[in-house]
Amino acid sequence: xxxxxxxxxxxxxxxxxxxxxxxxxxxxxxxxxxxxxxxxxxxxxxxxxxxxxxxxxxxxxxxxxxxxxxxxxxxxxxxxxxxxxxxxxxxxxxxxxxxxxxxxxxxxxxxxxxxxxxxxxxxxxxxxxxxxxxxxxxxxxxxxxxxxxxxxxxxxxxxxxxxxxxxxxxxxxxxxxxxxxxx
Amino acid sequence: xxxxxxxxxxxxxxxxxxxxxxxxxxxxxxxxxxxxxxxxxxxxxxxxxxxxxxxxxxxxxxxxxxxxxxxxxxxxxxxxxxxxxxxxxxxxxxxxxxx
Numbered sequence: 001x002x003x004x005x006x007x008x009x010x011x012x013x014x015x016x017x018x019x020x021x022x023x024x025x026x027x028x029x030x031x032x033x034x035x036x037x038x039x040x041x042x043x044x045x046x047x048x049x050x051x052x053x054x055x056x057x058x059x060x061x062x063x064x065x066x067x068x069x070x071x072x073x074x075x076x077x078x079x080x081x082x083x084x085x086x087x088x089x090x091x092x093x094x095x096x097x098x099x100x101x102x103x104x105x106x107x108x109x110x111x112x113x114x115x116x117x118x119x120x121x122x123x124x125x126x127x128x129x130x131x132x133x134x135x136x137x138x139x140x141x142x143x144x145x146x147x148x149x150x151x152x153x154x155x156x157x158x159x160x161x162x163x164x165x166x167x168x169x170x171x172x173x174x175x176x177x178x179x180x181x182x183x
Numbered sequence: 184x185x186x187x188x189x190x191x192x193x194x195x196x197x198x199x200x201x202x203x204x205x206x207x208x209x210x211x212x213x214x215x216x217x218x219x220x221x222x223x224x225x226x227x228x229x230x231x232x233x234x235x236x237x238x239x240x241x242x243x244x245x246x247x248x249x250x251x252x253x254x255x256x257x258x259x260x261x262x263x264x265x266x267x268x269x270x271x272x273x274x275x276x277x278x279x280x281x282x
Contacts, residue, residue, distance in 0.1 A: 042249060145250045147235040151203065151224035155216040158223065165201065165222050167250055174279045175246045176200040178258075179238040182211025 034060070034103065034131035038123060041171075043138040046113035047145065048168075052106050053125045053133065056099035061128040064107055067091040069122030069137045079130050086135035087122040094123075117142035185273060186221060194280040196248060205233055205240075243272065245279055253279050 036055045043049050056062050067074070067087035074085030085091070095107040119140045125133040150164040167175065189198045202223045204212060209225060216223045226232045236244065245253040256275060261268040 044249065047250070141249075143249055143251050146244075146246055146252050147232075148250075149230045149232045149235070151226060151230055151232065153222045154204070154212045154225045155219065155221065155223040157216065157220040159220070160222050165224055167246060170199055170201075170246065171250055172248050173197045173199055174248060174253075174276060176198065176276060177236070177242075177244045177246065178200060178202045179205070179233060179236070179242045179244070180202060180215070180240065181205045181208035182214040 034127055034129055036062070036125045036127060036131045036133035038064075038125045038133035038136050040123060040136060040138065042141055043111055043121065044141045044143050044145070045111050045115045045117060047143075048108050048110050050106060050108050051094070051123070051125075052104070053099065054102075054104045055133075056103040056105070056127050056131065057129055058099065058101045058103050060099045060103065061096065062099050062105055062125055063096045063127075064094040064123065064125050065091050066094055066121050066123045069120060069135055071135050079128070080126070080132065081130055083132070085124060085126070085132070087124050099127075111140065115140045184219075185269075185276075188273065189276055189280075192277065194277065196280040198276050198280050200243075203232055206231070245275055247279060 034056050036053055038051065038053050040051045041049050051064055053062055053064065065085070065087055067089060069086070070088035071086045072084050074088045074091070076082070076084040094109050097105060097107070099105045117140050121138055121140070123136040123138065146167050148166055148168055150166045153160045153163055153165050155161055167177075186200045200221055202215065202221060204215065204223060204225050206226045206228060212223065212225065238244065239257055241257055241259040243256045243258060245256070247253050254275060256272050258268075258272070261271065263269045263272065
């Protein structure tokens with residue numbers, strides 16, 4: 001398997017891959033393609049999504065793509081050595097960055113509040129060494145989130161004393177907000 | 184304390200109770216935090232969380248893992264000195280963490 005060097009058009013959520021090449025490639029050696037795993041939190045309009053990629057080679061360049069779900073029917077770039085992407089156009093680059101020394105990376109991206117609920121997107125991670133993740137399909141959810149804020153913890157014996165605290169700090173937890181004061 | 188009880192249940196989702204003091208009652212912070220280690224936040228004129236969350240004094244607002252409001256439980260109208268009310272609030276948390 002040929003390893004390729006990406007010259008990635010560093011992505012942002014609005015970049016349209018059909019308007020410019022996602023990358024150019026140059027053979028630089030041989031490594032087996034890593035098998036990537038992609039996980040993400042719920043895709044909620046107006047909220048952050050956390051993407052976690054594991055299984056890359058240490059410090060490897062990884063791109064996180066999204067587009068229409070198309071299992072195995074997307075473009076077939078050379079670096080996939082005959083395999084094809086599972087997202088189709090327009091394919092956009094959510095992130096293009098290096099994995100850490102353990103071959104993992106975390107990327108957080110805000111879902112624009114204007115995204116239509118019910119729209120389904122496909123996400124896929126691909127790597128410079130020809131690895132790729134399974135397609136992850138997600139429907140955009142529209143939730144009635146509590147209004148966010150950031151207030152300082154005043155309790156000297158609290159673990160978060162002096163720090164700003166926000167409801168968003170408690171995503172993935174249940175939180176109970178008591179509104180009171182000494183009378 | 185309810186937080187300790189919830190922690191001891193080893194529920195599938197963690198639960199955290201947080202207090203938010205009303206603007207103008209800053210002098211009561213020491214009293215409210217005495218002997219407690221829960222986060223106690225001070226609302227501000229800039230944030231006005233009490234207004235934006237449209238709270239009633241002594242509301243407990245339960246929020247799920249996605250940050251959606253689940254329900255409200257007022258501990259003035261449902262005093263926690265009543266075992267039944269205490270159990271009712273405890274069960275709301277447990278249900279939220281196990282649904």
